[in-house]
Amino acid sequence: MTYLRPNIASMKGYVPGFQPDDVASWIKLNTNENPYPPSTKVVEAILAELGSDGASLRTYPSASSQRLREVAGELYGFDPSWIIMANGSDEVLNNLIRACAGEGQDVGYVHPSYSYYSTLAEIQGAAVCTYGLTDSYKVEAFPEYYNGKIFFLTTPNSPLGFAFPLDYIEELARNCAGLLVIDEAYADFADQNALQLVKKYDNVVVTRTFSKSYALAGMRLGLAIARPEIIAALDKIRDHYNLDRLAQAACVAALQDQTYFRESCRKIIETREWFTMELNAIGYSVVPSQGNFVFASPPDKNGKRVYDGLFERNILVRLLSDPLLAHGLRISIGTRKEMETTLAAINKIG
Numbered sequence: 605m606t607y608l609r610p611n612i613a614s615m616k617g618y619v620p621g622f623q624p625d626d627v628a629s630w631i632k633l634n635t636n637e638n639p640y641p642p643s644t645k646v647v648e649a650i651l652a653e654l655g656s657d658g659a660s661l662r663t664y665p666s667a668s669s670q671r672l673r674e675v676a677g678e679l680y681g682f683d684p685s686w687i688i689m690a691n692g693s694d695e696v697l698n699n700l701i702r703a704c705a706g707e708g709q710d711v712g713y714v715h716p717s718y719s720y721y722s723t724l725a726e727i728q729g730a731a732v733c734t735y736g737l738t739d740s741y742k743v744e745a746f747p748e749y750y751n752g753k754i755f756f757l758t759t760p761n762s763p764l765g766f767a768f769p770l771d772y773i774e775e776l777a778r779n780c781a782g783l784l785v786i787d788e789a790y791a792d793f794a795d796q797n798a799l800q801l802v803k804k805y806d807n808v809v810v811t812r813t814f815s816k817s818y819a820l821a822g823m824r825l826g827l828a829i830a831r832p833e834i835i836a837a838l839d840k841i842r843d844h845y846n847l848d849r850l851a852q853a854a855c856v857a858a859l860q861d862q863t864y865f866r867e868s869c870r871k872i873i874e875t876r877e878w879f880t881m882e883l884n885a886i887g888y889s890v891v892p893s894q895g896n897f898v899f900a901s902p903p904d905k906n907g908k909r910v911y912d913g914l915f916e917r918n919i920l921v922r923l924l925s926d927p928l929l930a931h932g933l934r935i936s937i938g939t940r941k942e943m944e945t946t947l948a949a950i951n952k953i954g
């Protein structure tokens with residue numbers, strides 16, 4: 605006998621990337637975190653919010669994170685009513701499914717991309733359908749009209765790193781009966797983003813995270829931009845105090861220090877381009893990346909061999925369990941020095 609819903613009892617659950625306890629003894633390139641710290645203004649804002657005795661923690665934070673919606677709205681060119689803040693973008697991805705897809709209804713996404721969509725849909729009892737990629741990075745066999753409740757499009761794609769062209773995303777938006785959720789977790793490292801499509805199509809939602817480009821994975825911060833009626837529905841579903849006080853203070857400060865943010869992204873992009881060139885020079889094939897990581901395959905297409913060699917040298921990268929991706933590794937872009945060490949190790953491993 606089980607007290608659980610059958611779909612929960614039978615589901616596998618998502619396995620996040622390994623987070624070692626002794627993080628300082630690793631070059632950690634497995635979960636696309638930012639190698640640079642957040643802006644010093646972020647640290648100052650957290651300390652100011654905390655105060656000397658932590659008394660501010662006695663009271664609940666702003667339930668709506670209104671100040672953040674205003675600051676983000678101004679930055680991205682949207683009225684605050686088009687923005688919702690989230691406890692990591694994972695929270696808002698979950699709530700989008702809860703808002704739109706009931707038992708047995710279709711939720712779709714591209715494989716390979718972020719497989720957590722599948723876990724979230726399974727929890728909801730929704731039916732998951734995945735679509736592969738063609739050689740030219742289009743969605744394989746995407747129907748002329750997709751009747752599902754939500755389609756998730758990760759762009760730039762993770763783990764591969766390419767971005768879908770805007771006119772192609774627009775075509776998909778027109779061909780979706782339900783929401784097209786454009787997961788732009790890595791868009792700050794890309795040449796373009798799809799924000800303009802939110803204004804143009806009423807079924808388009810863009811999600812962003814502060815875990816990568818803003819170096820705030822440990823604070824759990826994300827957001828979604830969509831029509832006010834969608835935002836209002838998401839507001840009904842979320843935990844009423846979904847962002848704690850310190851996270852709200854940190855996020856305002858992070859958004860306001862665009863100079864630091866841009867410089868941090870610039871360094872990562874520059875290192876990404878250098879690392880790609882160096883890997884190509886030693887015979888690795890690398891998908892040209894628009895994210896803060898690259899997907900790279902050694903000449904013998906044996907990702908596990910290189911993963912093991914790097915692991916022995918305390919360099920942690922991502923080997924994906926899917927056989928479709930076993931020929932390569934997803935390697936996050938660290939500091940230039942970390943990537944030089946990684947490259948030297950790869951050279952030794954062969």
Ligand SMILES: Cc1ncc(COP(=O)(O)O)c(C=O)c1O
Binds near residue numbers: 635815
């Ligand atoms: C494509 C994609 N979407 C969403 C997330 C989750 O981000 P967050 O840390 O904001 O929950 C990740 C994290 O790796 C990701 O790769």
